[in-house]
Amino acid sequence: MNKLFLYLVARFNPLWVRYGVDPKHLLTILEAKLTMDGRRKSAFSFSQHNKNKELSGQDWILIMMMTLMGLLFSIFAQLLVHPASGLVIYFSGWIMFIISTLIVDFTDVLIDVRDNYILLPKPIKDRTLALSRILHVVIYLLRIFIPFNLVMTIIVAYKLGVLAMLLFIVLAFMGLLIGVFLVNLLYLVLIRFSTPQRFKAIVTYFQMFLYTFSIVGYQLVPRLIDYTGLDQQNLLENRYCWAIPSTWLAAIWEWSIAGVHTSTISILALAGLLFPFVALYFITGSLTKSFSERLFALASGGSESQPRKNKRLTGTTPKYAWMNWTARWACSSAAERSAYELSWFISGRSRDFQLKFYPNLVLMPVYFFVFFFFQEAGDFSKGMSLFILYASAITLTSTTYFIFFSDRFKAAWVFISHPINVPGELTMGAFKAMMVKYLLPAYLLIMLLVCVLDDFGLLDDGILAFLLSLSIYLPLMMSYEQYLTFSRPWEDVSKGNNTIRGLLGMLGAALMGLLHYFVSPYPWVIYLAIILAVTACYFGLSAYRKLGWERIRNLG
């Protein structure tokens, strides 16, 4: 596939030369970048590609997912009576998909600071470097272009013929250029108006938002849209839509295929024709130059920004008073407290941890809102409340599993090199930190909302649901391979029968929930069950705390 792309790029060599680009250098850089892409760890997966395989099984799954997404947008577009309105929706989805893919999966490539040390000292023209960056992104997106647009292309070809199909392909490609431009613009603005450290943080939060949205969005969005009359609307006549680039692309379609040549459609179509090319000119010109310059500041550790005075990010600042107070209360040994504080710090500061953990943490509350707020009035039952409580408790508890993984897993030598007698104290400290910092507050919030919206009598049920879920999860967690805190690479998350463990946990919670539902009319049974569950949790946590070195697997 890479060879095909390089061959295609080489066909335009005379054009590149005329543009002031060295085609030999351009192809050399692209070849290396595409080879690296093939071996890069994707943000969509936990695993890394094989050396000699351009397309792994996981890639095929991704291709299928993109085709499915394209199919969904195609169907949606077909539901609208006015074809150009359907295209506005379709191209909006396509451009949004490009933007989110670039931000979630390609940011590290776009802001690869190694380029400054490897490529900048070499005799490469600025334009060559700029164009190589653009073509690299475009080639990356072309892999998405084909599966996403396949269904719609077939539909257009079937309904309107080959010429319309060709126009559609051109418009989709222009949409791709617009997406690339918008991401470049966004990054340039972020780099320009924030410090490099802030830039990294903003991109991380943006990635987390998009990642979370991709997980839960399909549940929320269809419920939030009011479809009434939408199928009859002509979005090209809607003034608010005139500001959206996808409307301009749809206007080109309306002008050339439907033959509507009103002044509004003509202006919108002209904007659509010009925008991608003007954007491309800006990207390869001034934008990329500024981008590289600012990127250099990023590469040199952001030394342009002044150090923040009087701001000590240590565990003794007021910011960590809550951590210190809870650590004193929750930890019974120095080792436990060390792991507690370390987990607290890393979970708040490590980008890779936040990217993996937060979406899973947010998942349950979003489901909760979906279940609650989109129920028809009167539909809500105690069974549903218990379902939400148990589902939340078990999924939240199971996210503690993330404390074993880190990109910096080799730093866990610190645990091995110190005289720690019982490693269970470390894992317990980390487990408690996650409980206190994230899981208990999240669960309390959910429980409170359930009580407010349903019945405050559910308070004891909520407590029991959490304790029972914890008592189910603890033996499950101990029944498998044990690791030290932050000592394994993220690739290992999907190893070790974790899926089976997750399913068993869900099954156990479902059974407990069912039993709970049947005994819920008898409060004394609930209180008795709480006492039993507290005892079970106590013994479970004690056993977990006593975990010896013989159960711990070596560092990753």
Added chain:
Amino acid sequence: MEPIIRIKDLSKYYGSKQVLHNINLDIQPGQVIGYIGPNGAGKSTTVRILAGMDADFKGEVEIFGLNVKEHALEIKRRMGYIPELAELYEVLTPREFLLLVGRLHDLDDELILQRAGQMLKVFELSDNLDERMDTFSKGMRQKVLLVSGLLHNPELIFMDEPLSGLDANAVILVKEIISSLAEQGKTVIYCSHNMDTVEKISDRIILIAHGQVVADGAFEELKQNEGDSLEHLFSQLTGHSNFDEAAKGFTQSFTQQKPDHE
């Protein structure tokens, strides 16, 4: 003889902070220059400016008689740069990485592979030519980095801590390579914290502190007493001499009483 590098009133700012203060230097060809200084003194910043990687500075810099801002490409063709950190595209193999670097210097593939093969053989990395560098040790990566900086036979070489991560044998080898490069008439700007190596291989030593040149000359000229070492000279000129007391203060921390608040 025309200097190969001419620096006139070079200043550099990061925001409002000035990191280089009016540096003036002339460097003759065929010399090994030991460019030393404490952490944060401005060594790497100077090297990045000279290597054409940072055009945001005040003053004039000429290399090979060419202005570095106006003729960056011509200068880059004739110079090699080995960065401080082993910055590589680790997912590539040495063969792929060196082909990339060589082609960017317009070398033929045949020549690149011939030179790379020979150079890597000297570093005992011939058998690893087709292994991905993400499996390499720090020393192995550093060796590939050295080869990548020298592959195109540059006239001027910037080396920022080139011995980082290398074993004792490789260190000796690299020192010999630097001497051999100088014998061929090449100019080497060598940045390091290893004073012993700098003292041995440098024809001229430039010491920078707080963005200013505080000493410049051959080691024999710079030392004040016969028994002086560069290490001693370095600490004197950078204002750190009370190491005995500092060390005692360090070890005394074992015997100190617990602070009241604990």
